[in-house]
Amino acid sequence: MVASKNTSVDLVAKGTSFLGLSSYGQIMVGNNAFEFYNDRNVADYIQIPWEEVDYVCASVYFKGKWIPRYAIATLHNGTYTFASKEPLKVLKAIKKYVPADHIVKSLTFFQVVKRGLKRKEKDPAKSAN
Numbered sequence: 001m002v003a004s005k006n007t008s009v010d011l012v013a014k015g016t017s018f019l020g021l022s023s024y025g026q027i028m029v030g031n032n033a034f035e036f037y038n039d040r041n042v043a044d045y046i047q048i049p050w051e052e053v054d055y056v057c058a059s060v061y062f063k064g065k066w067i068p069r070y071a072i073a074t075l076h077n078g079t080y081t082f083a084s085k086e087p088l089k090v091l092k093a094i095k096k097y098v099p100a101d102h103i104v105k106s107l108t109f110f111q112v113v114k115r116g117l118k119r120k121e122k123d124p125a126k127s128a129n
Contacts, residue, residue: 002042013027016054026039037057056071058103
């Protein structure tokens with residue numbers, strides 16, 4: 001069994017990790033780290049210390065009424081994507097440890113397409129190749 005990095009836990013929620021194949025388990029938000037523990041395999045866990053978190057990116061739809069997933073980008077190890085039953089509670093618990101300016105909304109599909117078209121217009125030499 002792996003030891004938790006947290007000495008006190010603020011929130012425990014059911015969640016899904018999308019690292020490789022999706023795995024189901026428990027998300028723990030505590031005073032030292034964001035942790036995910038798989039229900040079936042005890043060796044499958046993710047522990048992200050708060051010092052390692054660069055920003056948190058949430059997919060927000062219908063003016064905040066639906067948040068299907070959120071991602072935690074780390075300084076050195078890439079991005080981890082999660083979903084949970086109560087994402088708003090998880091994000092509020094994360095907000096205690098991550099500054100508010102490091103919690104952002106992800107771009108919508110149309111914003112991504114618009115950026116791509118602007119980039120293509122801006123530099124036609126790259127698009128010709």
